Amino acid sequence: MPYEPPPYLAGLTLAEIADLVAQRKLPPIEGWAPHVSGDSAMRIAADGTWYHEGGEIRREAMVRAFTGLLKRDEDGQHWLVTPFEKLAIEVEDAAFIAVDCVRADDALVFRLNTDDIVIAGPDHPLRAEGDAEAPALYLAVRRGCEARLNRSTWAQLAEIALAEGAETNGWQVSSKGEVFTLLP
Numbered sequence: 001m002p003y004e005p006p007p008y009l010a011g012l013t014l015a016e017i018a019d020l021v022a023q024r025k026l027p028p029i030e031g032w033a034p035h036v037s038g039d040s041a042m043r044i045a046a047d048g049t050w051y052h053e054g055g056e057i058r059r060e061a062m063v064r065a066f067t068g069l070l071k072r073d074e075d076g077q078h079w080l081v082t083p084f085e086k087l088a089i090e091v092e093d094a095a096f097i098a099v100d101c102v103r104a105d106d107a108l109v110f111r112l113n114t115d116d117i118v119i120a121g122p123d124h125p126l127r128a129e130g131d132a133e134a135p136a137l138y139l140a141v142r143r144g145c146e147a148r149l150n151r152s153t154w155a156q157l158a159e160i161a162l163a164e165g166a167e168t169n170g171w172q173v174s175s176k177g178e179v180f181t182l183l184p
Contacts, residue, residue, distance in 0.1 A: 034082060070089070070145055108157070120175035121175050125140050
């Protein structure tokens with residue numbers, strides 16, 4: 001069955017977006033207890049490009065499959081987890097890149113470089129890092145992993161904040177009842 005990316009976010013209602021999120025079936029890695037651990041010889045570059053043994057992984061479906069097996073532990077180490085083994089993976093910045101953002105009702109919705117859709121809120125907070133000259137925004141995705149907002153997505157979010165009075169509320173946005181600052 002060929003992969004069909006989700007439709008353009010701006011053309012969807014929040015209910016349609018929530019339905020797309022619910023349709024994503026992820027492997028139940030939380031219940032797996034692999035006895036073997038090692039190194040995957042894989043790396044996720046700061047721009048979201050995946051590499052194996054130095055060569056770029058060009059098959060998008062393979063990258064999407066790997067992201068379903070990805071988690072980050074309390075020490076910040078990223079792992080690819082299967083029922084049989086847990087393999088370390090080097091992540092230069094964040095495991096995902098947020099490439100699109102839209103306001104849908106009371107929610108901020110993000111599309112990731114893997115076509116995953118994440119709704120910011122209590123379970124998926126935004127956090128600001130860096131400094132005023134070079135801010136970096138991160139969105140909690142799942143299993144400890146985060147997405148860094150790319151420049152155009154940060155600009156989209158800033159436009160939303162401005163439209164909602166960012167100059168008077170200290171550059172903050174809200175989503176699903178939570179308030180997030182855009183500045184470190």
